[in-house]
């Protein structure tokens with residue numbers, strides 16, 4: 001059973017989730033921890049490409065299609081000591097459309113893998129199937145770039161995660177009226193009076209004070225960590241504060257900014273050589289940032 005699961009999420013494509021997953025996995029493996037990287041971006045699986053792996057026998061496809069019995073059979077040994085990989089598939093529907101039971105089975109097998117750390121590279125999007133992986137992970141890293149579109153989508157992701165938390169909370173307590181209020185809050189255009197989590201909770205209190213209060217506590221305990229990637233100008237340096245303010249204003253939760261990573265030509269050069277940047281340019285600014293992130297993610301283990 002892994003001691004730690006790290007989920008790399010990010011609602012926008014092309015922000016660097018896979019690049020960060022692959023290099024973070026290498027950096028953690030280098031500290032001696034038995035690490036497994038899992039590519040759950042089923043439509044656009046490319047973790048193996050970033051890690052420079054050309055051939056493999058089994059992938060997640062084979063697990064889902066029952067060609068193999070256990071997820072462990074899809075493990076691929078990499079050239080990096082302590083690092084193994086499970087490749088994403090391309091024949092099965094993407095994770096957003098994976099049936100619930102199948103997702104549960106996948107999670108069950110993932111939590112039985114024999115290693116210290118599992119790193120999950122997820123597909124873009126804010127669907128519940130993606131968001132749910134945040135809740136099985138001890139560390140969820142939300143990757144964004146300083147671009148406004150990426151930041152807005154990151155905020156949308158947090159909101160989606162909070163609604164998911166509330167769904168579990170309200171369903172367990174069989175409260176139809178709060179579920180109905182939450183459905184209204186999802187449509188902020190039609191219901192601007194519910195457009196922040198605080199406003200929603202104030203309305204929820206009127207329906208059931210006790211459940212609204214316990215929901216508030218649950219939300220307060222949810223502290224997602226941001227990784228800001230492709231930082232280039234001095235203006236970008238403020239991105240962390242911008243995102244923290246945005247999240248605080250609408251949800252009242254304190255987001256953490258775990259790491260800023262520079263836009264670095266070394267990443268492109270590495271891709272060209274089909275070798276991870278952590279291996280071919282370990283002293284590049286991006287690789288150094290990833291090592292810092294690896295330390296922060298695992299220091300208390």
Ligand SMILES: Nc1ncnc2c1ncn2[C@@H]1O[C@H](COP(=O)(O)OP(=O)(O)O)[C@@H](O)[C@H]1O
Pocket residue numbers: 010012013014015016017018019020229230231261262263264265267268271286
């Ligand atoms: N810090 C960075 N500096 C320069 N290029 C980067 C950086 N991070 C990612 N890239 C490049 O951006 C592109 C998208 O990255 P990728 O990891 O595939 O994103 P995602 O998994 O979020 O879709 C790739 O070409 C990658 O090499």
Ligand SMILES: [Mg+2]
Pocket residue numbers: 017018019041044046122
């Ligand atoms: Mg990707």
